[in-house]
Amino acid sequence: MRRFAEPAQEIDIIHETDVLVVGSGPGGLAAALSASRAGVKTTLVERFGCFGGNITTVGVEGFAWYRHEQTVEANGIGREFEERAKDMGAAVPESQSLSYELDSEGFKLVADKLVQEAGIHPMLHRMFVKPIMQGNKIVGIITESKAGREALLARIVIDATGDADVAYRAGAPTTKPPKEALQAASVMFHCAGLDKAKFMEDVKANPQTYADWSTGEWSVETDGKEDKMFSPFLKRPFEQARINGLIPADLSTISGTWGAVHDTGEMTYMNLVHLAGCDGTDPDDLTHFEIEGRKQAMLAIEALRKYAPGCEAIRLRNFGMTIGIRDTRKIDAHYNMQENDVRHQARFDDSIGIYPEFIDGYGILILPTTGRYMHIPYRSLIPKLVKGLLVVGRATGGDKVAHAATRNMACCAVSGQGAGVAAAVALKYSRDLEEINISLVQNELLRQGVRIN
Numbered sequence: 001m002r003r004f005a006e007p008a009q010e011i012d013i014i015h016e017t018d019v020l021v022v023g024s025g026p027g028g029l030a031a032a033l034s035a036s037r038a039g040v041k042t043t044l045v046e047r048f049g050c051f052g053g054n055i056t057t058v059g060v061e062g063f064a065w066y067r068h069e070q071t072v073e074a075n076g077i078g079r080e081f082e083e084r085a086k087d088m089g090a091a092v093p094e095s096q097s098l099s100y101e102l103d104s105e106g107f108k109l110v111a112d113k114l115v116q117e118a119g120i121h122p123m124l125h126r127m128f129v130k131p132i133m134q135g136n137k138i139v140g141i142i143t144e145s146k147a148g149r150e151a152l153l154a155r156i157v158i159d160a161t162g163d164a165d166v167a168y169r170a171g172a173p174t175t176k177p178p179k180e181a182l183q184a185a186s187v188m189f190h191c192a193g194l195d196k197a198k199f200m201e202d203v204k205a206n207p208q209t210y211a212d213w214s215t216g217e218w219s220v221e222t223d224g225k226e227d228k229m230f231s232p233f234l235k236r237p238f239e240q241a242r243i244n245g246l247i248p249a250d251l252s253t254i255s256g257t258w259g260a261v262h263d264t265g266e267m268t269y270m271n272l273v274h275l276a277g278c279d280g281t282d283p284d285d286l287t288h289f290e291i292e293g294r295k296q297a298m299l300a301i302e303a304l305r306k307y308a309p310g311c312e313a314i315r316l317r318n319f320g321m322t323i324g325i326r327d328t329r330k331i332d333a334h335y336n337m338q339e340n341d342v343r344h345q346a347r348f349d350d351s352i353g354i355y356p357e358f359i360d361g362y363g364i365l366i367l368p369t370t371g372r373y374m375h376i377p378y379r380s381l382i383p384k385l386v387k388g389l390l391v392v393g394r395a396t397g398g399d400k401v402a403h404a405a406t407r408n409m410a411c412c413a414v415s416g417q418g419a420g421v422a423a424a425v426a427l428k429y430s431r432d433l434e435e436i437n438i439s440l441v442q443n444e445l446l447r448q449g450v451r452i453n
């Protein structure tokens, strides 16, 4: 490949803060809120024009669809997202659980309000491109935007980009599964024009279960207890469309779940398009699969119109602002969570919160219907080799099956809230992130309403 030597340049230092959070998904939003509420100056940087990450930019609305009567919850900021959304009319009851589905558009306003109330300094439309390092310690970041390149300084940085962008560029060891082994990406969409009564009549007449996930393209391991439980799963219309040549016979990955159906005729959080082999850190892959995903979404809508009762008049309302990426880089952390931890209720002295036994991904679906739960250890947020940095959300340290649990949004809020508080405690007591007194972190988390044991 031909090369170009980019000239060095001086840039403005436009901002200085105590805790700088990069990325505002459930992990980053929770981190910024908890740090600010713990009393340190906090800044939240986001490349897009809204906070919320996958919730708002991709349209992932199923925040706690795992919750059943006996589920033991972390509480804290994750629960607050749901409660605040409910209060602001940005959530509706979820169809398969005792939870609320977030409204991806309305949650933009919820996030704005939370950020403003907490006194966080908001910086939208700035993309992190490079860390500012002093030796092996990160002391700030460089962003790119319409204003060009700018420097932001911070005493502690929290990487909530989902892709471990900051950790990776700062030189922390990360891993990424080979393309073929990555979880599929999805182009998400929402529809309008549904005859809700007719659709729900058909759902009741032909109830789908989690066992139905296992037929055709995918096989899903459950505990058995999930197999007879209702799932808002759609498969038949697409089978019919393949038989009749509306969907190519070899395109067997169109099927999946619907999210909410509204009295106004909207069908939201349509999770029907699954794109294998998309590396979310490669813009060429992202380009290809955005276009391919939109094409497949329109095939799915066409099939629903023809073969799903109540959907005869549906039309595309909108795509997510960006393709949904489930799986990319993870850090090699001081402790990497293991399959055994998430399957067998791990307990850790440095717990920063609990998460119910909910494993969803890599061909496994286990729901927390029995009250089992695990601890999330603080050490899984600390990257190796780089100081002054914590990583939250779906890029924390862990193996494949551990990530099938920790990637879930409510768990990202747990790691986020833990990191924000840990950063605040480290600054208040002038300690390195690796050396803080964990009981001080746990006390503040308890004060903030988190269940840690």
Ligand SMILES: Cc1cc2nc3c(=O)[nH]c(=O)nc-3n(C[C@H](O)[C@H](O)[C@H](O)COP(=O)(O)OP(=O)(O)OC[C@H]3O[C@@H](n4cnc5c(N)ncnc54)[C@H](O)[C@@H]3O)c2cc1C
Pocket: 022, 023, 024, 025, 026, 027, 028, 045, 046, 047, 048, 051, 052, 053, 054, 055, 057, 058, 060, 061, 062, 063, 064, 065, 126, 127, 128, 129, 160, 161, 162, 163, 165, 185, 186, 188, 271, 323, 324, 325, 326, 392, 393, 394, 395, 407, 408, 409, 410, 412
């Ligand atoms: C299609 C799909 C369906 C899913 N369904 C569910 C579900 O039903 N329930 C569930 O719990 N989970 C679900 N997940 C998983 C869940 O959405 C993610 O794992 C979770 O949102 C990760 O949270 P996060 O905070 O780590 O990152 P994200 O939500 O990805 O947020 C990262 C944020 O960082 C910003 N960012 C990234 N890079 C930069 C940069 N360089 N500079 C500045 N900002 C940057 C992004 O714009 C984004 O706002 C789904 C995921 C997908 C893709």
